[in-house]
Amino acid sequence: MFANDHDIKDIALADQGRQRIDWAYAEMPVLQAIHRQFLQEKPLAGARISACLHITTETANLARTLQAGGAELVLCASNPLCTQDDVAAALVKHYDIPTFAMRGEDNLTYYHHIGRALAHRPQLTMDDGADLVSELHKNRADLVADMIGGSEETTTGVIRLRAMAKDNALKFPVIAVNDAMTKHLFDNRYGTGQSTIDGIIRATNILLAGKTFTVAGYGWCGRGIAMRAKGHGARVIITEVDPLRALEAAMDGHSVMPMLEAAARSDFIVTATGDKNVLDRAHFQVIKDGCVIANSGHFNVEINLPALEALTLEKHKPREHVQTHVLGNGRKVCLLAEGRLVNLAAAEGHPAAVMDMSFANQALSMAYLWQHGASLECAVHPVPADIDRRVAQMKLTAMGLGIDTLSAEQRHYLSTWQEGT
Incomplete structure (x- = not known):
């Protein structure tokens, strides 16, 4: 699949979209740091990722980061009214990322676009509402053998995935990015x-x-x-x-x-x-x-x-x-x-500064799944605690804020039961 395999509203909007993507990127210092790391380390080299997300400026910067990490990425929209058409155009023209999304698309087109994303034969999925994973299980079960894992961004999607896991219907592990502390405490609130x-x-x-x-x-x-x-x-x-x-x-x-x-x-x-x-x-x-x-x-x-x-x-x-x-x-x-x-x-979605943490979790969770997904059971998993804390620390650093560290005596006190009043 190549970038010229796409379905968007108007490629002429691409330059406008790139300017807005760059504007959002300036508010995403954590993702910037991960982007630089991914460029050097290529932790997703060879990974095929299909992502069903809101096609916004912030999502575009996540896509660029995954691409920098070596992933082959395809995008489709996770809601018929969530696509920013200039961003979709920029993703295709300037970043060579196949994108299937148009603002106002009807229900038939919406599911057709999900089908185009699944035609990429993904090994990893990224979802915002679990429609991609649901369609894969219901209509493209032939793809399950190639799947290593997925991630889910929303409360609604996590609810659906846990219902699938309870019914033993979930055929690969999924990380609930929505439930990361650095996601729901900040992005959601x-x-x-x-x-x-x-x-x-x-x-x-x-x-x-x-x-x-x-x-x-x-x-x-x-x-x-x-x-x-x-x-x-x-x-x-x-x-x-x-x-x-x-x-x-x-x-x-x-x-x-x-x-x-x-x-x-x-x-x-x-x-x-x-x-x-x-x-x-x-x-x-x-x-x-x-x-x-x-x-x-x-x-x-x-x-x-x-x-x-x-x-x-x-x-x-x-x-x-x-x-x-x-x-x-x-x-x-x-x-x-x-x-x-x-x-x-009716607006532009979340500010880039909060999506910075959510998408940092997404990017690092994708790298984690690519390395460890084959050993995980078919269930809904939390974001690894070290990833969540790393994202929080990176955000603090980007904000110019420092915190205290425990002394050896304090660590010992918290790990023992003998010392009392």
């Missing part, structure tokens, strides 16, 4: 928090201060969204099914209530749970007039779109990423970005 609010503000240009803002789910992404909404002056409500997370939200100063109650009083509702029908028919029937609804989970199933359509008498599009649904009861509901990832569909 600070990246999703900022980029989701960014997407909502860009799409609507509505002031958040003084509004009632509901977040469905208080995982790391939900925490980040709630934190940023509160920082803008919104009154934040959390809906949850987990009593521990609900209690944490209450202790963090947020209101906690069922969605049926929250829907009736919310000016904004954002879903971030990884589950389906979090906003459902019953909620639309009581929802506050003019409520803006958006999704920050990976798939567009968190909002029950068929139920919303069934209740809709008419629709109009007042802004590029806003579709107003007029319901039978006269209320209006403003759906953002077709229920897709609002931070990518």
Whole structure:
């Protein structure tokens, strides 16, 4: 497969894409250091990698790093509305990376592009939502024999992969990059928090201060969204099914209530749970007039779109990423970005500085799998602790921050039980 084997929107956008890729690279010092290391050591020499990821400037820099390490890489999009078309063009023209991705591609094209990525006959996969791994297992089982391992970037994807492992359906090891401390503590909380609010503000240009803002789910992404909404002056409500997370939200100063109650009083509702029908028919029937609804989970199933359509008498599009649904009861509901990832569909996704750590984990996990994947069982594995800590230390160094080290006496004290009061 060669770089001229691609399916993108417009190759003429390549120069613009390269400039934006370089801009993001300046905010990714950890990945820069790994890139330099990979150029020298070639830890992925000969590895065939197929990656189903958001085609953004940050992803392009990850791809360049893997390429520097010796990998033969093919990319496709992990969401129909996540592709930045100028980046896809630059990947093909300037970096010779076969790319199959177009913003706004329909469902048939989306899965066709996944098929093109699998035609690369990968030995390693990288996923953002587990669609690539799922398709490989369901429709290209002939490729399993060549597979060494994969990695997964999202909470939703890890949930799917653990379900596969529980059913003994997973045929090769996968590293849950999403669960690395340097990923979910920073990318999910600070990246999703900022980029989701960014997407909502860009799409609507509505002031958040003084509004009632509901977040469905208080995982790391939900925490980040709630934190940023509160920082803008919104009154934040959390809906949850987990009593521990609900209690944490209450202790963090947020209101906690069922969605049926929250829907009736919310000016904004954002879903971030990884589950389906979090906003459902019953909620639309009581929802506050003019409520803006958006999704920050990976798939567009968190909002029950068929139920919303069934209740809709008419629709109009007042802004590029806003579709107003007029319901039978006269209320209006403003759906953002077709229920897709609002931070990518209506904005530019996570800032490069947080993706720096996530993609550092991805790059180092790929090298780890290439070396050790054959000895791992077919299960979902954590990022090796030494990789996670190395990424954290590299980020601290890049930020010009130092930390203390334990003395020999302190290390001894922590490793013994004899010394007391």
